[in-house]
Amino acid sequence: MSQLIQLFPLLSILILLIxxxxxxxxxxxxxxxxxLHIAINSLVTxxxxxxxxxxAKFGPFxxxxxxxxxxxxxxxxxxxxxxxxxxxFSFVMTMVMWYSIFSLEKEIKEKRVxxxxxxxxxxxxxxxxxxxxxxxxxxxxxxxxxxxxxCGIIIVKDKKENIKAAIKYxxxxxxxxxxVLMGIAFIYSISGHLNMxxxxxxxxxxxxxxxxxxxxxxxxxxxxxxxxSAMFPMHVWLPDAHTNAPSPSSAILSSLVIKAPVVFLIxxxxxxxxxxxxxxxxxxxxxxxxxxxGMIMGSLFARRQKILKRLIAYSSVAQMGYIFLGIGLxxxxxxxxxxxxxxxxxxxxxxxxxxxxxxxxQTGFKNIxxxxxIGKEMPVTLGIFTLSALSLIGIPVLPGFISKWNxxxxxxxxxxxxxxxxxxxxxxxxxxxxxxxIINGYFGEDNLDGKVFxxxxxxxxxxxPVIILSLVMVAVGFLxxxxxxxxxxxxxxx
Numbered sequence: 001m002s003q004l005i006q007l008f009p010l011l012s013i014l015i016l017l018i019x020x021x022x023x024x025x026x027x028x029x030x031x032x033x034x035x036l037h038i039a040i041n042s043l044v045t046x047x048x049x050x051x052x053x054x055x056a057k058f059g060p061f062x063x064x065x066x067x068x069x070x071x072x073x074x075x076x077x078x079x080x081x082x083x084x085x086x087x088x089f090s091f092v093m094t095m096v097m098w099y100s101i102f103s104l105e106k107e108i109k110e111k112r113v114x115x116x117x118x119x120x121x122x123x124x125x126x127x128x129x130x131x132x133x134x135x136x137x138x139x140x141x142x143x144x145x146x147x148x149x150x151c152g153i154i155i156v157k158d159k160k161e162n163i164k165a166a167i168k169y170x171x172x173x174x175x176x177x178x179x180v181l182m183g184i185a186f187i188y189s190i191s192g193h194l195n196m197x198x199x200x201x202x203x204x205x206x207x208x209x210x211x212x213x214x215x216x217x218x219x220x221x222x223x224x225x226x227x228x229s230a231m232f233p234m235h236v237w238l239p240d241a242h243t244n245a246p247s248p249s250s251a252i253l254s255s256l257v258i259k260a261p262v263v264f265l266i267x268x269x270x271x272x273x274x275x276x277x278x279x280x281x282x283x284x285x286x287x288x289x290x291x292x293x294g295m296i297m298g299s300l301f302a303r304r305q306k307i308l309k310r311l312i313a314y315s316s317v318a319q320m321g322y323i324f325l326g327i328g329l330x331x332x333x334x335x336x337x338x339x340x341x342x343x344x345x346x347x348x349x350x351x352x353x354x355x356x357x358x359x360x361x362q363t364g365f366k367n368i369x370x371x372x373x374i375g376k377e378m379p380v381t382l383g384i385f386t387l388s389a390l391s392l393i394g395i396p397v398l399p400g401f402i403s404k405w406n407x408x409x410x411x412x413x414x415x416x417x418x419x420x421x422x423x424x425x426x427x428x429x430x431x432x433x434x435x436x437x438i439i440n441g442y443f444g445e446d447n448l449d450g451k452v453f454x455x456x457x458x459x460x461x462x463x464x465p466v467i468i469l470s471l472v473m474v475a476v477g478f479l480x481x482x483x484x485x486x487x488x489x490x491x492x493x494x
Contacts, residue, residue, distance in 0.1 A: 005054045006063050008047040009076050009086065009132045013125045015040060020121025024114055034101050037117045041094035044124070048090045052083040056486065060493065062134070071195040076132040080490030081339055084483070085131050085263055088343045091472070092255050092350045093124045098465040099354050100248040102458075106361055107246040108157050116156050120252065123149035130260045136184055136272065137194045139264050143180070147173045147228070150257045153249040154241050165240035172227055172237045176261075179224030186217035187272065196271040203273060214273070218283055221268050228261040231324055232294030235317045239301075242313035247357025250309060254316045255350035259342045262323055266335070269327075279330060287328030292422045294321025299429035307366050308356050311433060312349070315392065318426060319345050325419070326407055334410035336488045337403055343483070344399030347473040348388045354466045355385035362456040372440040373447035377456040380463060382441045384470050389434040391473060394427045399477040406484070 020040045027033050055061070060079030067073070078086075097120065104113055122145060129142035147170070155166040188194065190210050191202035203214065223234070230238040238258070242250045269278050278284065298318030305311040319341070326338030358381045359371055375382040391398035404423055411419035440447055476483060 002054075002058070005050060006061050006078075008051045009078055009082075009128070010063060010065060012044045012047045012086075012090070013128055013132075015044060016121045016125035016128075021118050021125070024118050024121070027114070030110070030113060033114050033117060037097055037121065038094070038101070040121065041090065041097050041124070044128075045087070045090040045094045048083070048087040051078060052087050055080055055083045060490070070134075071193045071198040074133065074135045074138050075195070077134040078132060079493060080486050081263075081266075082131050082490075084343060084487060084490075085259070085339070086128055088346050089124065089127050089131065089256050089259075092346050092469070093120065093252065095465040095469050096248050096251050096350060096354070099251075099462070102462040103357065103361055104246065104248060112156050112158065116153060116246075116249075119149045119152040119156070123153065123252065123257070127256055127260045130264050134196045134267075134271070135194050136187065136196055136199065136268070139267070140177075140180060140184060143228070143261065143264060144177060146257065146260060147177065150253060153252065154245045156249070157244070157246050159244065161240070161244045165237075165244045169237040169241045172234075176224040176227030176234075179220045179227075183217040183220035183224065186213055186220070190214065190217075196267060199272050200274055203277065214277065215281055218273060218278075218281060221265065222283055222286065225261040225265040225268075226290065229258045229265070230317055230320050231290050232297055232317055232321060233290075235294070235298070235320075238317060239310055239313045242316065242353075243307060243310040247309075247353060247360070250313075250357070251350040251353040254313070254353060255346040258316065258320060259346060262320075262327075262338075262342065266327065266339075275330075284328045284330040287324045288416070288419070291321045291323070291325030291328050292419065294318060294324065295422055295426040296321075296429070299426055299433070303429065303433040305433075306368060308359065308368050308371065308437070309353070309366070311368065312352055312356055315430070315433075316345075316349060318430070319349070319392065321426070322403060322407060325422075326410065329407075329410050329414045329416070329419075331410055331414050332488065332491055333406060333413055335491055336484055337406040337410060339487050339491075340399075340406070340480070340484055341403040344391070344403055344473070344476055347469055347476060348391045348400065351384060351466055351469040351473060352388040352392075354469070355381050355388065358458055358463070358466075359385075362458060368437060371437065373449075373451045374456075375442040376448050376451040376453055378458070379454065380457060380460070381466075382438075384463070384466050385441075386438050387470050388473065389438060391477070393430045393434055397474075397477050399473060399480065402477055402480040402484075 063076040065074045126142040126145035133139045151166045151170050155162050191199040193199045227234040295318050298314050302311045302314035322341050323338045326334040391400035394401045394404045
């Protein structure tokens with residue numbers, strides 16, 4: 001039984017590729033395609049949950065793929081971090097796919113629906129591959145597949161603005177890919193290996209003679225993956241892509257796609273270079289600068305937006321700033337909270353984008369001003385939106401607050417007290433652009449005048465996946481102690 005469970009990470013990827021990507025084009029009936037993909041994503045989520053439970057009970061494991069052991073063969077290393085992120089990715093994708101059944105055809109042409117599901121199977125398979133692999137080039141290949149699939153779910157809407165957004169994303173992502181590939185080439189020239197564990201052993205031996213080359217490769221990885229994960233100021237592709245994509249695509253892009261490159265970057269920092277080498281470089285200071293500016297500038301840009309989805313997109317830039325700040329602190333608590341915030345933000349932002357998509361779908365409006373009084377017409381949806389927004393603002397008990405509180409503690413622990421001001425200012429800015437939407441949605445006689453109670457509400461059965469996302473998000477806040485301790489146990493063995 002133990003050997004069978006250790007097969008689950010690879011099995012999840014194969015199920016998505018074989019049944020989700022390659023079998024779907026052979027099917028003609030739309031209902032069969034929809035049921036197949038919900039079943040596939042649900043199965044992958046179940047396998048991911050069992051994998052996490054196994055890791056929690058028996059500890060991390062290494063799964064060898066094929067007949068050749070490392071360093072020649074590819075291996076998956078599954079620990080607390082990998083199993084947690086893998087479960088979050090598969091669960092969020094399942095909820096978004098479930099929601100898309102009721103809304104996708106209102107945004108894209110019917111003949112493109114099956115194409116959308118094919119792309120998302122490829123996307124989830126590649127994202128899980130990035131999370132699980134211990135081979136640096138294998139991770140790069142998965143990263144490129146995820147980029148192409150992400151471009152596809154943007155362009156699937158087949159509008160002029162979607163094509164422009166996808167091209168911008170593809171061009172900048174290609175630049176990031178080139179930098180990452182150059183970094184891999186440098187690392188391979190030094191170590192002669194692609195397996196992260198074996199690379200690290202060679203780097204330790206060659207560090208004194210190849211310091212400059214290692215630093216160059218480290219910067220290449222940081223900038224290249226920073227572009228792909230929308231690190232400020234390399235975020236310029238994100239607002240257009242997230243704003244113009246169909247709402248399910250926006251939710252996936254923000255909650256999943258920009259997280260995977262960060263996971264890959266953490267693996268490279270800690271498994272390839274090692275904490276000693278990273279600490280002696282200036283890369284953590286670089287991440288603190290980028291993360292701090294991202295937290296403030298992302299929020300300032302969000303505050304200026306008139307279109308709801310564009311505001312939420314810029315909010316993602318600010319939230320990624322929290323993640324990079326946590327990594328840049330260079331201590332165990334900072335890294336732990338960076339990973340915790342990836343999980344929390346993935347759940348929160350997917351719920352937020354789907355709620356915003358429901359507003360747009362039911363009213364036909366896009367501008368924030370047009371959603372005054374929407375709480376009377378769509379009370380349940382605005383309630384979900386409010387809960388997610390309050391988490392990002394940092395209201396106690398919700399996961400956004402847990403992240404900010406612990407980032408503050410990690411900043412104090414690292415001796416960087418000045419970062420508390422950045423965290424506080426960013427939180428206040430979050431409130432400045434989210435509270436007016438909530439208040440205008442619920443209150444004010446002028447806002448509610450002429451509105452009919454629940455006149456634009458979606459049926460509850462269509463909102464169930466978004467409600468589940470919100471409930472799980474709240475649970476991650478309430479159970480934050482257990483989640484954080486589980487993640488910390490994974491960091492201690494990196």
